[in-house]
Structure formats: structure tokens, C-alpha cells
Amino acid sequence: MNMDSYRKQAPQGQSSRGELVRLDSVSMDEDDEILPDFEAEVDGRRVWVTAVLERTAVIEPAPGEPKVLVNRRRLLVDPSQLRVRHLASKEAARRGREAARQLRLQEHNPAA
DSSP states (O other), X not given: OOSOEEEOOOOTXXXXXXXXXXXXXXXXXXTEEEOSOEEEEETTEEEEEEEEOSSEEEEESSTTSOOXXXXXXXXXXXXXXXXXXXXXXXHHHHHHHHHHHHHHHHHHSOOO
């Protein structure tokens, strides 16, 4: 899969548009991350999500108001509005670092 973002599909059994679910209940692959900048609802109030972390999210209650950290369980979102990015696995990243290290060694110690 490429590194482009894609829209998250609504889970089975849910209407495809407008149904809100808890952010922590949105199922994703292990190597996916939710991209920020989407609307959500907290305690019946519309907010803007500026960052999504492992168990929490950073929200902006209204333009100009201070940002607030909230638990993902409190955020209600429309899954069809979420953008998700597939991350390279840790193993693939490790292989890439090792290959780069090998290239640097070859540049500094050319074979005679």
C-alpha cells in the first residue's frame, strides 16, 4: 500500500453517512493512523480535532480558544469523514535504516 491517505470506511452494520461513533471504537489496521483536522463532538458540542494520539486527541473547542486534550472515548466522529494513513511497519523501517547504514559504510570504505 502507498503512503497516501484514504477515507476510513464505516464499520459493517452502520449507516454510511452521518452516524457518530466513539473515536476509540473505530477499527483500523495496526499500521494505520488517523490524520488530524476533522470535526467531532464532545459532550454535545462540535469541536475541531487538531491531533490524534494513541489514547487522546487534541481539540479546539472554537476558533481562538485554547486547545484541550481529551480522551478518545469522549469524541464522537463520523467514520466516513476520517482520513487514515498507512504507516510503514517497524520492521520495514529498520530494514531501511540498515540499508542506509550499509551504503554509508561502502562510501567511506570503498572496496579495493
